[in-house]
Amino acid sequence: MISAPEVEKQNRSYERIAAALEVLGNNWRDWPDLRSCAHALGLSPGHFQREFTNWAGLSPRQYQAALAHGEAGDLLREGASVLEATYETGLSAPSRLHDLFIAHEGLSPGAAKSGGDGETLTIGRAPTPFGEGVWLVSARGLVGLGFIDENAPERTGFEHQGRSEAAAFADLLGRYPAAAFVRDDKVANDWSKRAFESDEPLPVALYGTPFRRQVWRALLDIPLAKTETYGALSQRIGRPKAQRATGAAVGANPLSWFIPCHRALSASGKLHNYHWGLARKRCMLTYERVRAL
Numbered sequence: 001m002i003s004a005p006e007v008e009k010q011n012r013s014y015e016r017i018a019a020a021l022e023v024l025g026n027n028w029r030d031w032p033d034l035r036s037c038a039h040a041l042g043l044s045p046g047h048f049q050r051e052f053t054n055w056a057g058l059s060p061r062q063y064q065a066a067l068a069h070g071e072a073g074d075l076l077r078e079g080a081s082v083l084e085a086t087y088e089t090g091l092s093a094p095s096r097l098h099d100l101f102i103a104h105e106g107l108s109p110g111a112a113k114s115g116g117d118g119e120t121l122t123i124g125r126a127p128t129p130f131g132e133g134v135w136l137v138s139a140r141g142l143v144g145l146g147f148i149d150e151n152a153p154e155r156t157g158f159e160h161q162g163r164s165e166a167a168a169f170a171d172l173l174g175r176y177p178a179a180a181f182v183r184d185d186k187v188a189n190d191w192s193k194r195a196f197e198s199d200e201p202l203p204v205a206l207y208g209t210p211f212r213r214q215v216w217r218a219l220l221d222i223p224l225a226k227t228e229t230y231g232a233l234s235q236r237i238g239r240p241k242a243q244r245a246t247g248a249a250v251g252a253n254p255l256s257w258f259i260p261c262h263r264a265l266s267a268s269g270k271l272h273n274y275h276w277g278l279a280r281k282r283c284m285l286t287y288e289r290v291r292a293l
Helices: 004-030 034-040 045-056 060-070 082-089 092-099 165-173 185-196 210-220 230-236 243-251 278-290
Strands: 120-128 131-138 141-147 180-183
Touching (some): 004 034, 004 045, 004 120, 004 131, 004 185, 004 278, 034 045, 034 060, 045 060, 120 141, 120 165, 120 185, 131 165, 141 165, 210 230, 210 243
Antiparallel strands (some): 120 131, 131 141
């Protein structure tokens, strides 16, 4: 569970942390010191140390040590299973990802494939630990979560897929052409608090073809702080020859973070092709892994 002030702090820090993770991820083998890392981000060493530690739960130096120990793909993975470690240490927020009521979507098969026909969906913006979120909800539950990137820093090599508020709204709304929409930021803020400040499981309403919904459920079976290739996903759903279709279904996931498409990787094991930007995918994986200690 994350307190309201903490969510706001993490939201404000997201873009700087995304850039910091890129700097550290690209240069950890050289063990850059605190001053040089802070300088690359335009911050004082003290400010950078505090902001990074508050967001990630460990210091920049500890993060570098974790990268050195297990490489980026094995960050902080050793010992007991991640879920066992999470439950034993009382880190309830990450474990909640597996409490989603995916099996109780409240939609008939026809309604799930309808593109929201006959539905009135509410859309609004509200903060998340990964930047400003676009929240899309129905009377049955959470329908979509996307992200706005209005003020991403401009620096060479910063992986950013910028979206204005209008573009981010259009991205989610365009997925449900048959639905009616209303805007309500208060509703969005209520859902943000429910998602990040409470241990209450989230009801969701997934609209999509049966195949896509099958893939989205399979994403929830990837253990916390682990990753899996598209090929492994297609094997697990019994469609080993459908790797390309599986990848497309992962990319079409409307509920980022909660349905963890950020845990899906290419066959090479490298980060690529995340709909909301590789910087955000890196942040999400780091956020999970440092809380799975």
